[in-house]
Amino acid sequence: DRATSGVIICAKTPAALKWLQKQFAQRKVKKTYVAIIEGQLEPATAVIDMPIARNPRNPKTFRVATSGKPAKTLYRTDKTTPSHSMLILEPETGRTHQLRVHLAQLGHPIVGDELYDGAPAKRMMLHANKLEITLPNRQRHTFVAEIPQTLQNSLV
Helix, strand or coil: CCCCEECCCCCCCHHHHHHHHHHHHCCCCEEEEEEEEECCCCCCEEEEECCEEECCCCCCCEEECCCCECCEEEEEEEEECCCEEEEEEEECCCCCCHHHHHHHHCCCCECCCHHHCCCCCCCCCEEEEEEEEECCCCCEEEEECCCCHHHHHHHC
């Protein structure tokens, strides 16, 4: 997602690209995101298990559909205010717009996510915080992009 800030990984060689792609395909990459959502999710920690498919009414978007591909997201509430929450999100699958679709389906869209009915904001409040992957040298490494002040300050 272009509007998501944070960690991004690139390969320098075709062999490294193939290595990284294989890990994503085999779900060996651990991704952690931080999001500001509207409202408060109950329970405070859970797994969202809802299949996702392309939206036939708007091909740029996706939706929850029984005919869709499996999609699972673990979430944990980190902080709350009366109107918003900061979540830590760990997608177990990597579907396009997965986090955005899951949260919108639950009635708690990501702030600034105008595609999925989020409240207007200067930016979408979704940040790729950590990416843990095995590099081609066989070393496991965690890349971290600190949480931007715009997200940290949005719950003050």
